[in-house]
Amino acid sequence: MTSHQTTQTMKPATAAKKLGVYLEATPAEFQEGVVSRNELSALQTDPPEWLVELRRNGPHPRPVVAAKLGISISGLARGGVTDALTTEQIDALKQESPDWLTRERTTQAEVRKETVRIKEKNAARTDQPRQPRP
Template sequence: MKPATAAKKLGVYLDATPEEFRDGMVSRDELDALQADPPEWLRELRRDGPHPRPVVADRLGVSISGLARAGITEPLTTAQITALKEEQPEWLHRERGIRAEAQREQARLKAERSGPSAR
């Protein structure tokens, strides 16, 4: 698979990976090996970042769209994410509320759909 696909599956920012990872192809066996016994560079990226937007959004408890609305388009490090959590800017509070409401609505719709068919 392409390095971008492998990086996405590993949950890391492609541009922060070593050059040999970015320049080559990654087999499924190699991906499995990286997941089972991550090398130091992978452990460090997962711990400290920079993190791709899906990871940043998840760690902040917001959607990827919420990050975009807040003007966050670049990858963030763990330290930057922690600082945002401590700072609690208005946009973060608002976007967490939006995400929570969306999740409640999804749960309601799922329950509504499964209700009549459960009979």
């Protein structure tokens, strides 16, 4: 009996998410086909010009926009940003620094501090030997 290995493929939306690009901005060939794991790996290691350009200038998907602004995806929604943004638009938002962005950055900083605090608390708890129960 011979082992027959099938090539694993993914939808273009999944591949775009893994590449960190906005699907609608990718070439039609990319959007209409399927992407194998080998093709995805090749795109990651030796990106074509369209991928380099998309990563540099956008439009960027919401997770990338949120990361570039230093806020959460939910914070983007609360700020009214629902569409993909270009690098230029992101930079303009940073320059404007609207109230909602300042608030969301503060919130995100507090969330990060709390996450670190909880992590340290849990680490300290696991470092202590367990006391036997009476």
